[in-house]
Structures are given as structure tokens and as C-alpha cells.
Amino acid sequence: MAVSSTQVQFDSLFGLFTYLAIVVSIIVFSLLIYFIIKYRDRPSSPSSRQPDDTPILGRIPPSRGHARTMVLTVSLSTIILVALIIGSFGAIDNILSPPAPSQVCAGCSVLVTGHQFYWNFAYPNGHSDNLVLRVPLGNSIRLNVTSADVFHDFGIIGLDIKTDAIPGRTNVMWFTTYQQGNFTIQCFELCGTGHATMKGILNVVNQTTFQQWYTHTRITCSPSSVAVNQTSQCTAVVSDTSPSGMGLTPKGNVTFSTPALGYFNTRTCTLIADTSKGTASCSVLYTPTAAGTGSARITAVYGGDPTQSDSSGNTAILIA
């Protein structure tokens, strides 16, 4: 069963080329064997005799009067070539026509940046991950691929798709997944000593799980009052609501930002892991240097083994 739209595309194109090649091969080899047998050199025939229309250097070959055969073979070749050209250009057109960012779901347009030697996946809401690219099943996914240092090549094994990651340039690729699970992301261009370890995981989950996870990758914590030069605290509590509690280990990787200009933040954050299916809390201490109306926001990167999921494709998620 195909796992993505790109795989369907390439499988059909490969099938078209293969089946036509088989048909042509059967015709060519059948004729070859037929003529070898029919015109073989018999002991009774004078082997030195040349056919009457043998080409002679410097002379235009005489017409053999086989115009119908020629028209037939040229027509068949043309039909086969046109079928291959239409198939190839159809696939290229599909690959080069990604949906606009406004046409895909929230969190389905991701900036992929190659670094020596890891991939960073940055979502529109500011969440980013250096290992797991999580996407929803059945949605069109748009990836904007670039590089922060040298040339890389971003590819997803199993989905039959890859594109160059070049500094200063963005290549867009897109696909729709048909199967939940994990797929290996790999760099396909030698980019340095750590190239072989430059891997990631494409984690395809159902749409409900994805939207729950995506919404809560960013927890907003709005303090009631913000005083200049006075340290305030912002705390967010999150709990694991995944169906089976898959051994979560909340990570302490938390970023803090304020949308209002003029703020300077110091931060300390502690994520306290409870049980495998429990709660964790994160606190941010910050000292604004100017008054503003913006709220403080905590972005928590959740733990949990991305390679584990239950039979419904749910992976561990934390919800505030």
C-alpha cells in the first residue's frame, strides 16, 4: 500500500516505463528471433551471395518499397514516446505545484533547515524540533527546505521524495501521507564528517492528535500585571492526556518571549516530570525593562518517545 501521494506518482510513472519497455522488448526480440531463423545461412544457399539492395559506399540506397512498415514503426515509436513524455511532465507538474501556505492546515507548512549535522523543523507558531517532523495523516504537507551552512539534501525514505537544501535558497516540496507511523529522514548529500548521522523522523499521526499536539506546543501564560524592573513569574502546568501514557519524559527545553517591544527577559525554567502519565510544570522568571501590554508566552518542547504510538497512531502529547 502506498504511503504518500508522491509514492503513488513515482510508482505509476515507473510502472508506465516498465510495462512499455516490456512490450517493446517482446516485439523486438520476437522479430529478432523470427528473422534469425528465417534468414539463417542454409548449406544449400550460396553464402557469398549479397542481397540485390546491399548498400554501396557513395550511392543512395535503392528504395525497398516498405513504406507501410516504416510508417507503422515510426507511428508506434511516436505513440510510446508521447505517452512517456506526458507521464513524465504530468509528474513534474504535480511535484512543482505545491499548495500555498494558506491552503494547508495549521502546522502543515514547515520550514526545514539543514545544519551540520541535523535537521531543524520550524512550525508557523514558533515551535521547532531538531529530530521529529510531526505531520497529520491525509493532509497536504508543504515543506520549505533550506540550509544554514553547506549543501545538504533532504529526503524521506519510504515517501520517495527529496530535494536539495541550499544556503540562501528555499526549495518547496509537498506530499500527502496515506499511512500513520514513522519514516526515516536522511541527508542525501555528503556534507561533512557527520553526514551519515544526519537523520530525523517523520512522525505521521491522526489529525486529531496532531491538532491537539500542535495547539499545545505553545502555552500562553498571561501575567495579570507587569511591572518595570520587577521580576515576575509565569507558570504553566501541563499534563499528559495521551490515551495510554507512553512513558513521557518532559524536556526542559523551554523558550520564552514577549511580543511587546522593549522587554528584556531573564528566565529560569524547571520542568518537573511526574509519572509516565502525569503532570509537569514550568516557570519563567522575567524582568521587563519597559512597560508593555504584551503577555508572556512559554513554549514547551515535550518529551515522549516519538517512535512509539498506540494502535490508533496516537503519540504521546501533553496538554495544558
Ligand SMILES: [Cu+2]
Ligand atoms: Cu549530509
